[in-house]
Amino acid sequence: MASELNKLTIAEASSKLRAREITAMQLTRDCLDRIAAAEPRLHAFITVCEKQAFEQARAADARLAAGNAPAMCGIPLGIKDIYATKGIRTTCASRILGTFVPPFDATVIERLRADGAIFVGKTNMDEFAMGSSTENSAFGPTMNPHDTARVAGGSSGGSAAAVAAHECLGALGTDTGGSIREPASFCGVVGIKPTYSRVSRYGVVAYASSLDQVGPFARSVRDAAIIIRTIAGKDVRDSTCSARPVPDYERALTGDVKGLRIGVPREYFVEGMQPEVEQSIRSALKSYESLGASTVEISLPHTGYAIAAYYLVATAEASANLARYDGIRFGLRVNAEDNIALYETTRAQGFGAEVKRRIMLGTFALSAGYYDAYYLKAQKVRTLIRNDFERAFEKCDLIVTPVAPTTAFKIGEKMNDPLTMYLSDIFTISVNLAGLPGMSIPCGHDSNNLPIGMQLIAPPFAEETILRAGDAFERTGAFKPRTAAGTL
Structure with missing residues (x-):
């Protein structure tokens, strides 16, 4: 070229x-x-x-x-x-x-x-x-x-x-x-x-x-x-x-x-986080302070329940949404002696292991006798998480957190441990449960030259706030993203 x-x-x-x-x-x-x-x-x-x-x-x-x-x-x-x-x-x-x-x-x-x-x-x-x-x-x-x-x-x-x-x-x-x-x-x-x-x-x-x-x-x-x-x-x-x-x-x-008032949630700087991730976020916060923004510590106390609530709500909805893939109307069709066998064989061959896992989790959560104990309770926790954000935004205009606890992990490293894989999203899931806008913007690199992202979170329909804040950080030149193009 x-x-x-x-x-x-x-x-x-x-x-x-x-x-x-x-x-x-x-x-x-x-x-x-x-x-x-x-x-x-x-x-x-x-x-x-x-x-x-x-x-x-x-x-x-x-x-x-x-x-x-x-x-x-x-x-x-x-x-x-x-x-x-x-x-x-x-x-x-x-x-x-x-x-x-x-x-x-x-x-x-x-x-x-x-x-x-x-x-x-x-x-x-x-x-x-x-x-x-x-x-x-x-x-x-x-x-x-x-x-x-x-x-x-x-x-x-x-x-x-x-x-x-x-x-x-x-x-x-x-x-x-x-x-x-x-x-x-x-x-x-x-x-x-x-x-x-x-x-x-x-x-x-x-x-x-x-x-x-x-x-x-x-x-x-x-x-x-x-x-x-x-x-x-x-x-x-x-x-x-x-x-x-x-x-x-x-x-x-x-x-x-x-x-601009920037909230920094204490629950998002946790033990076990890669030190370079926290260092990059703290450095970015100092850049914002140099631009005239202020930072305030906030609490999102129900953050610890987000993973459990998410994997009940999401899998329950997935169980319902993926029921349409039955081998009859569109997509893969594996012929069998009757419709039940057709459904089973088509879905067994058509879906991968993780999709099957989540369908089974969701179907269990929605099944008779378990709906109130799991799905309904998860929806109540979801409300508590949303309320946490609403209270936090009374004190700040924007929330800044890491996007993930670590930089990119090696291929195959977490495939045999689904729970560890699920924890990769520990800092992002709450934003979806609360329906808020969130953005990842590059803010640093670790010792292996792997990118680190900073998450900006705003109240509903305040995309302009995260875009303004993200653009202001880019303009400081405090961090220059390294190109990935030369490595391929």
Whole structure:
């Protein structure tokens, strides 16, 4: 690649495209060349959409030539393989949907298409978004572009790795318990989980419907703001989607955080955390203080119950949502002598071990005699966790925490210990239970040059606050993200 336009940010590329300094075809070609070079070692994509991408690029160039093109016109993106994409297979990284091609687009895909964005491929993920490392994919794990012996995080690991490795300028993921923020932290990119209901979930294959949320990966806060503005907003096809007007999130990026009150929860700095993670977060907090923000210690006392509550609520909802994969209507069908045998054989062959584990956990929690003891109690704990945040936000405007207790762990290190794997999301799960917006932004590296992410959490629909704070930190230059592109 001589030009390496794939290393541009979305904001930079959009400006150059609209000034006609570069073309969408050139930009797309550089991204696809990078994919061809990196994928043998990275495995961030399940499906590469070269033909469709070039068709979209030609259409984008025609639109750009006509003038008044939106900011996302001509921008190559990776799409997590959990979104319905018309004419392009959507597998959820599962054998049971290995050949499924949707006849329609998810709402956010429609909106990106309408703005002229380009889809270079469908990215790898943990099967049905169930995992923290992308090792549960039926198509094999995604490697971390900073160290290919380590995980990229999950469940949206393919999207995070693709952005970090410059295979695309941005990407979409989903976040049920940390599945955008954790891989963003592990791969050294920006990842945002918006407020629950801020972005439509129509056409997104469901894992846990009361927790799932759509969000972007990007290499800067500004780029993430551009994507969110495009995909957010009311959708009559999603009854949970908010009708609140969508702000111009870029206007919030003023660099000014004077007077901002930052809460630091004592429960998020725990024994056993990797020391370099805490050091990086503490250093970032000092940077905020130098900008005129203040810090205050807060308490989120029910944090210790979040993992247990999450794995009851999420698995119960997964049990209901995944019942539709029966070998009858779509996806894999393994013929048998009767319908019961067909269901059993299809699901046994189609689902991986982690998906089966979570279906069984959820079915047990919802079964007669156990519903009140488990699922209902978990929902009550969820309310207590939300109340903790509401009280905390009486004292502060923003909460800062680590994203994960450690940097990226080695591939295979936690696969035989599900509980240890689940604890990877200990700092992110509460945000989903409470329905709040959260963002991971790079803030440091450990001694192995692995990225460390800082989590910014705000009240409902206060995405502007986390974007403003994240952008202000980027502007300080206190931390310069290291590129992962040279390692592949």
